[in-house]
């Protein structure tokens with residue numbers, strides 16, 4: 641496992657990227673930011689496509705300045721699978737090991753191992769034209785990892801997939817990246833990609849890092865406007881359980897599992913602030929998950945009022961920042977103000993539990 645330390649300046653026309661980013665060995669970091677923020681430029685600089693004007697890229701102790709693309713030991717998975725059309729799936733995966741000197745037999749064995757890892761053994765003899773988008777992307781994942789890269793770069797890896805196959809391919813990528821223990825940097829527009837795959841987020845704006853930190857923390861307490869916009873959801877960290885999610889203190893948040901996640905795996909419960917009902921007294925016999933919170937703030941939010949939670953006496957930290965959007969009439973009826981203890985309640989059907997980065 642290799643550590644990535646990059647501190648680069650890249651000029652493209654009038655745009656300047658000036659970014660320092662470190663990815664610890666085996667860590668997955670997601671780079672987010674609006675269009676034109678410089679995400680692809682950063683990826684290109686790491687891959688060796690755009691030589692930096694200043695700075696350095698050090699991967700596993702090797703300085704990559706001037707090292708050509710094919711010698712960097714950097715794997716790239718992009719939106720399109722970009723498989724060689726004339727080769728079978730197996731030969732596509734074996735291509736990397738072959739190019740780095742493995743014999744035909746050893747390369748095929750490596751390919752078969754990775755094909756099994758991405759549940760694609762049955763597709764080994766097919767040509768790319770005989771694969772669906774999701775199948776081709778699974779082969780591309782195997783191909784990227786079969787080269788045993790020191791760094792894996794993911795460029796919007798699910799953007800070209802049908803929405804109904806994305807969760808399965810995303811879970812699979814999460815599993816194999818963890819098994820391979822490969823240091824990974826991912827560019828994405830989709831906050832769910834970041835939640836499911838990334839240990840840490842880096843937010844770019846006009847070529848600079850404006851925010852970074854553990855995924856759940858950035859989404860829970862966003863400091864940049866961009867993170868706040870993408871993080872418009874309530875998020876509770878914990879571990880998946882059959883009922884939904886269990887927090888570190890053992891509180892169960894009822895929820896559904898839209899994508900596969902094993903019991904006990906790190907996970908997050910996500911729900912919309914508009915799905916949260918607020919009570920001034922603990923609701924009795926409610927089928928919902930009820931969370932005691934201390935009201936920290938009330939702010940206008942469109943036609944609604946956003947109630948922000950703070951931590952009540954002895955309560956867990958993750959309560960801090962949870963939001964409930966309610967009508968002004970409901971706020972008047974509640975008769976509560978900041979500093980009061982209130983109860984947030986949410987129905988299991990409104991809560992999605994997704995696997996999460998560490």
Ligand SMILES: Nc1ncnc2c1ncn2[C@@H]1O[C@H](COP(=O)(O)OP(=O)(O)OP(=O)(O)O)[C@@H](O)[C@H]1O
Nearest residue numbers: 652653654655673674675676677678679680681682
């Ligand atoms: N070949 C080029 N010549 C000049 N400027 C360029 C070139 N390619 C990109 N740029 C500029 O560099 C900036 C960063 O682009 P980049 O593609 O890295 O952003 P991004 O964050 O990946 O955006 P998106 O989310 O739209 O893919 C943009 O302002 C873009 O206009």
